[in-house]
Amino acid sequence: xxxxxxxxxxxxxxxxxxxxxxxxxxxxxxxxxxxxxxxxxxxxxxxxxxxxxxxxxxxxxxxxxxxxxxxxxxxxxxxxxxxxxxxxxxxxxxxxxxxxxxxxxxxxxxxxxxxxxxxxxxxxxxxxxxxxxxxxxxxxxxxxxxxxxxxxx
Numbered sequence: 001x002x003x004x005x006x007x008x009x010x011x012x013x014x015x016x017x018x019x020x021x022x023x024x025x026x027x028x029x030x031x032x033x034x035x036x037x038x039x040x041x042x043x044x045x046x047x048x049x050x051x052x053x054x055x056x057x058x059x060x061x062x063x064x065x066x067x068x069x070x071x072x073x074x075x076x077x078x079x080x081x082x083x084x085x086x087x088x089x090x091x092x093x094x095x096x097x098x099x100x101x102x103x104x105x106x107x108x109x110x111x112x113x114x115x116x117x118x119x120x121x122x123x124x125x126x127x128x129x130x131x132x133x134x135x136x137x138x139x140x141x142x143x144x145x146x147x148x149x150x151x152x153x
Contacts, residue, residue: 034137037077040070040145046077067149072126074142082130093128096139098146111139111146 008014008026015027037043044051058066084093099112114135129135139146 033078033080034134037074038141040074040142043070043073043077047073049073063148064150064152067145070145071142071149074138074145075127075129078134078138079130084128084130094130094132094135095128096135096146098139098143098150100150111136111143114139 006024011029011031012026013029015025017024037046041051044054058069061069085091094114096114097112099110114129114132129138
């Protein structure tokens with residue numbers, strides 16, 4: 001028997017190996033969602049939504065209405081299918097909160113942390129994250145979209 005050494009490309013793993021044919025199938029190694037979602041274009045790609053069609057669907061909406069649609073998609077993508085169970089008092093639901101005081105040291109709308117809630121709510125169900133880390137990531141990464149949702153200009 002001869003030996004053949006194959007270097008598996010970075011980001012892939014062996015999915016299967018057929019001993020009779022020698023066929024090797026590779027599969028991508030799943031990346032953490034924060035590695036796959038870096039901007040709103042990635043969110044649209046995650047949901048298989050064409051950017052032009054999304055923008056066309058938002059024609060005529062107020063800025064905050066479009067931002068709300070964007071945030072719902074962001075939350076859905078980062079949660080990867082997780083939906084808060086409001087009947088479960090032990091399940092934490094996280095959401096970003098913001099310093100909306102333009103007289104703050106930053107002088108502008110800024111991300112201020114994350115909070116969590118049990119079965120009572122300070123935020124909408126569609127806007128909760130399954131972890132504080134995802135909530136922080138969304139608040140920091142998509143701050144401009146959150147600003148459009150929260151701030152009247």
